[in-house]
Amino acid sequence: MKKKGFTPTPKSSVCEDKTEKKFLMWGFTVVELLVSIGILTVLFALTTINLTRLPSSASQSTSYNRLISDLRSQQTKAMVGYDSAETPIGSKPYGIHFENTSYILFAGSSYVGGTDYYAVELDPGLSFTNSGEDITFSTGNGETVPVIFSIVNDQINQIQEIKINKYGATYQ
Numbered sequence: 001m002k003k004k005g006f007t008p009t010p011k012s013s014v015c016e017d018k019t020e021k022k023f024l025m026w027g028f029t030v031v032e033l034l035v036s037i038g039i040l041t042v043l044f045a046l047t048t049i050n051l052t053r054l055p056s057s058a059s060q061s062t063s064y065n066r067l068i069s070d071l072r073s074q075q076t077k078a079m080v081g082y083d084s085a086e087t088p089i090g091s092k093p094y095g096i097h098f099e100n101t102s103y104i105l106f107a108g109s110s111y112v113g114g115t116d117y118y119a120v121e122l123d124p125g126l127s128f129t130n131s132g133e134d135i136t137f138s139t140g141n142g143e144t145v146p147v148i149f150s151i152v153n154d155q156i157n158q159i160q161e162i163k164i165n166k167y168g169a170t171y172q
Helices: 030-080
Strands: 007-014 020-027 094-098 102-107 115-121 126-128 134-137 147-153 158-164
Touching (some): 030 115, 030 134, 030 158
Antiparallel strands (some): 007 020, 094 134, 102 115, 126 147, 147 158
């Protein structure tokens, strides 16, 4: 009777009457076991490599979405003329200043002369390529100077480029 999945291994046994009898033992050979372990090791290594990229990629995506949301918020404030200290009648430009690993939301024509600062830190391993630059949205129409900047993920060597056109629309 043959069992599925096993390779018979011939073994010999000597009986008491000194005659040699052959019988079969069922099991896996060493070669079969080594090949199976090797395949499983390769599959495990490939899965581990792909799964380690997920958290840092999600972190970059979250930071990107938060930045786009803040850009739109600053543009809307400039268009409406929102001022946290006054009624919405007092209008002033709003903008974002980029540092290496953070960005600062400000009210005013520039970061240096602006007021109402609010700093937002990027997640660890993320940075901007254009630190020191400002994006300022004009009062009333929300227009800005076209700019291109990137968020760099040092952990997985990925760069996500963000373009802003004259009207403040963002695209990749």
